[in-house]
Amino acid sequence: MATHFLEGEIPNEHPEEASFHIIPVPLETSVSYGSGTAFGPEAIIEASTQLELWDGKSVPADDGIHTAEPIDCSKDISKTIDEIEDAVAYAVECEAVPFILGGEHTVTIGALRALKQKHGRFGVVQFDAHADLRDIYEGSLYSHACVMRRASEDLKLPIFQIGVRALCLEEVEYREKMEIPHLDARKLHLRGIPKILLPTDFPEKIYITFDVDGLDPSVIRATGTPVPGGISWHDALTLLERAVSNRKIIGADVVELAPSEGDHGSDFAAAQLVYQIMGLCPLED
Template sequence: MYKPKDSSKSPRFCGPRTFMRLEHLETVENIDFAVIGVPFDTAASNRTGQRNGPQHVRNFSVLLRPYNPDQNINIFDYCSGVDYGDVDIIPGNIHRTYEAIENQLTPILENDITPVLIGGDHSITLGHLRAFAKKYGPVALVHFDAHGDTWDNYFGEKYMHGTPFRRAVEEGLIDVEHSIQVGMRGPLYGPEDIEDARDLGFEVITMKEVRKIGYETVMNRIHDRVKDRQVFVSYDIDFLDPAYAPGTGTPEVGGPTSYEALEYVRGLDGLNLVGFDLVEVLPAYDNSGEITAVAASSIIFEMITLVALKKRRAEEESTEKSKSIAARE
């Protein structure tokens, strides 16, 4: 069982910076989840520096503790996990980086381990989805973002941080009939910037609609859309209002608070979750006490909590099944 160091016995400023002070191990033995950095940022269209995002998030995550009071669970009563380190990306070469991502994720997925990936710009998600599709076939996608990232190209380039989900649909990596995007907002080039995602098959809930229909309805629509399909969650930190997450490349005002950002992850409990990424943290713009790192590390903590809740549910169902069989005998 791999779990974080106890910070009441070992000071938080001691040792190498890993997520939540987990062991830094490249192993697929006896673990349920692996935190992995993907420090690639040369497909960003404006600000760069997301390559430093994984370590920035890790640096702040040392303050996290294993018990989640909002979900009433101690993660490591049910889960074993490690910080797997970073994918050896190739700066400036997105295609070789995609190959590196797939190669790194393949043994993890083959061993039914849940990856929790930290970016990096949003272009990396195409590499993640390629690896997941090899294991599961097309997966459902739950996508929290201020932008749909279904543009056809930037500057004539097909592989940028604004294009991954169009490419993923074209490659057959996503089960679009069971996929949904939430939070889109801000000035656009035209209505097609939203409608293109719908034309590709996604359900889209803009931020204006989120505010109109409310949290409970949004979560119900996510669950109704995904159903029992295996689902990958992609979370762009610019989903949050920049008042709560200024450290990102393309901030858009009018987004959720940090509390709401956590609630949207907690509300995914019960879905058939197989993997997560959180992208677009840009440390150079993370002023005011590193609040973007605070938010990002807490969101990832909630993602890992979902892995623990899924494991606990499976154990409880197994126990109930055993009792039922024993009663019949």
């Protein structure tokens, strides 16, 4: 990786001294509409060089950020997921909060596996236009459209979905069967953001997975499957703040950016999103 996150503002901190590990995963194997997610991590890191260190409340970079080398995604998908798991496990070993940069949403599986080994039970807060609850899509259990099914069915992790507005009947039925709590985009539009967002019995430790198509295309258009009626920028920040209230982020990812030539705004918004989530991580002294 030629450039590290926030290069020009901070050094690429030694992994054992950093509170955050940026793990680029340029995975693109199962995109189902527009392509380009393989270039997402590089675009986010490049755009991060234009960020201000002050995020509006603090300077998350003061806690140290290490940008790892990109995961090799040329292998079989199961081996790529294993390598993601190893990279996240190393971040945990360094007592850092892992931040995965996708790449398609499948990258989340490796992160969740590693964190399950460390923390046992935790919750997954998913921002997304799609439910991603299909069991198999286009012949693969590891399609981007199946990632939350793997989290729920295989890893037995509780999920809370935010911003969904495109899902199939199989996903509707699975959500109902498993009683997966959600705040879909239409309900969010009609009723606004509740003061208490997550169920009271939702785990204290949470993982944030943020598919950028969860945002409205007016915020980020450069994604493979944009869907109208998404979350606005400031609503996204409020939702994040309320999701982490009285809870602890143990990891996060920002995925599905598909950079488009001339659309610097989408890349910058994705980089800003990563940094804003960092600012919500309570770190021990």
